[in-house]
Every structure is written in structure tokens, then in C-alpha cells.
Amino acid sequence: MYLLIGVMTLGIVGLIVAGILMEMRPARTGQRWFKPTIVGNLLLFVVAQAALIFIGAQEVMAAPAVAESGGEISIGMGLAIIGIGIPTALSTIAAGIAVGPIGAASLAVLAEKPEIFGRTLVYLGLAEGIAIYGLVMSILLLDKI
CATH class of the missing domain: 1.20.20.10 (F1F0 ATP synthase subunit C)
Structure with missing residues (x-):
């Protein structure tokens, strides 16, 4: 689970760095690397998010029932x-x-x-x-x- 959180963080950091590079050098944003970088980082984030939700749902469903008196x-x-x-x-x-x-x-x-x-x-x-x-x-x- 921590690995997926790390992957999500890496995807967001990649988006932030790409945005900073775009702001610092707007003339170079037309390069070929920019669009695939953004798409790749977004895809990395979304896949990690989906996997995290799936793993979390599996853990919740596998957990034993808790008594209602426990709050x-x-x-x-x-x-x-x-x-x-x-x-x-x-x-x-x-x-x-x-x-x-x-x-x-x-x-x-x-x-x-x-x-x-x-x-x-x-x-x-x-x-x-x-x-x-x-x-x-x-x-x-x-x-x-």
C-alpha cells in the first residue's frame, strides 16, 4: 500500500515539475516530450489511485465484523x-x-x-x-x- 502511495506521489511530483518547466521556459513547451510526460504522469497517478482503492476495498471486505458497541x-x-x-x-x-x-x-x-x-x-x-x-x-x- 505504501508503494502505491509513493507511486501516486511520484506522479503528482512529475506533473508539478513539468508545470514548473513549462512556466520557466514557455517557448520550449512545443517540444515532443511535454505531452507524453503529462499523459504518462496522469496515467501513473490514476492507475495507482485505482489500485489503492481496489486494495483498500479488499481489506475492508476481508475485515471481520466489529461490534456496534465499539463506536x-x-x-x-x-x-x-x-x-x-x-x-x-x-x-x-x-x-x-x-x-x-x-x-x-x-x-x-x-x-x-x-x-x-x-x-x-x-x-x-x-x-x-x-x-x-x-x-x-x-x-x-x-x-x-
């Missing part, structure tokens, strides 16, 4: 908690996507008409409400388990 979380409970967190994650991403253009448009409008500041705040609040709805859903779902 351990079962696989089902862990998956339920991840499922409860998904609405918050997706709604937060959606709110971020919504707030970006609305905020930019609000600033553009405020440059021309500063008197409509209150309306732009309402629009931004509606966009942020998406994240609040996801948080409320997660809290309600968390109450069910």
Missing part, C-alpha cells in the same frame, strides 16, 4: 452519511455557479445605476438560497438515521 461505523452507515452529504455538496456547487454570473451582472448594473443595489442583493440571496436548501435537506436526512 465503529459500519459500511452501510458510512455510505448513508456520504449520501446525506451529497445534497449539500451539489447545492453548494450549484450556488457557486449561480452566484458567479449574478454577481458579475450585479456589479455591471451597479456601475450604471447605483440606486438598484437592494434588488441585486435580493438576486444574490436567491442564488445563495440554493445552498441553504441543500443544507436543510442534509439536516433533515441526517435526522432519519
